[in-house]
Amino acid sequence: MTTSNAEDARAELLRLRDSIDNIDAAVIYMLAERFKATQQVGHLKAAHQLPPADPAREAQQIARLRRLAESAKLDPAFAEKLLNFIVAEVIRHHERIAEEAGGKS
Numbered sequence: 001m002t003t004s005n006a007e008d009a010r011a012e013l014l015r016l017r018d019s020i021d022n023i024d025a026a027v028i029y030m031l032a033e034r035f036k037a038t039q040q041v042g043h044l045k046a047a048h049q050l051p052p053a054d055p056a057r058e059a060q061q062i063a064r065l066r067r068l069a070e071s072a073k074l075d076p077a078f079a080e081k082l083l084n085f086i087v088a089e090v091i092r093h094h095e096r097i098a099e100e101a102g103g104k105s
């Protein structure tokens with residue numbers, strides 16, 4: 001590789017990493033907004049004695065996200081794993097909110 005090729009590659013790497021950093025920031029902000037909404041769902045469920053998890057809703061979300069992933073050329077199995085990972089954390093939050101609400105009544 002000539003010096004100029006190495007410099008071009010370095011510049012291209014920096015350009016791509018800038019884009020990756022912007023995407024990662026957007027993902028973090030979107031996740032923060034999602035967790036704000038799910039926290040409110042957790043409080044609503046605790047106030048009305050609803051269970052923390054809703055497997056029927058999760059099945060609908062998985063089917064929808066798998067379809068979206070396919071149309072976006074993203075591995076549907078990865079989309080499902082990612083959703084399951086996020087939902088597991090949400091359910092932990094809901095269980096904690098329910099425990100805290102139970103302790104107060």
Ligand SMILES: C=C(O[C@@H]1C=C(C(=O)O)C=C[C@H]1O)C(=O)O
Binds near residue numbers: 055086087091
């Ligand atoms: C947020 C909810 O609670 C849980 C978390 C979900 C999610 O993070 O999308 C979906 C279903 C529930 O297991 C809900 O019931 O809508």
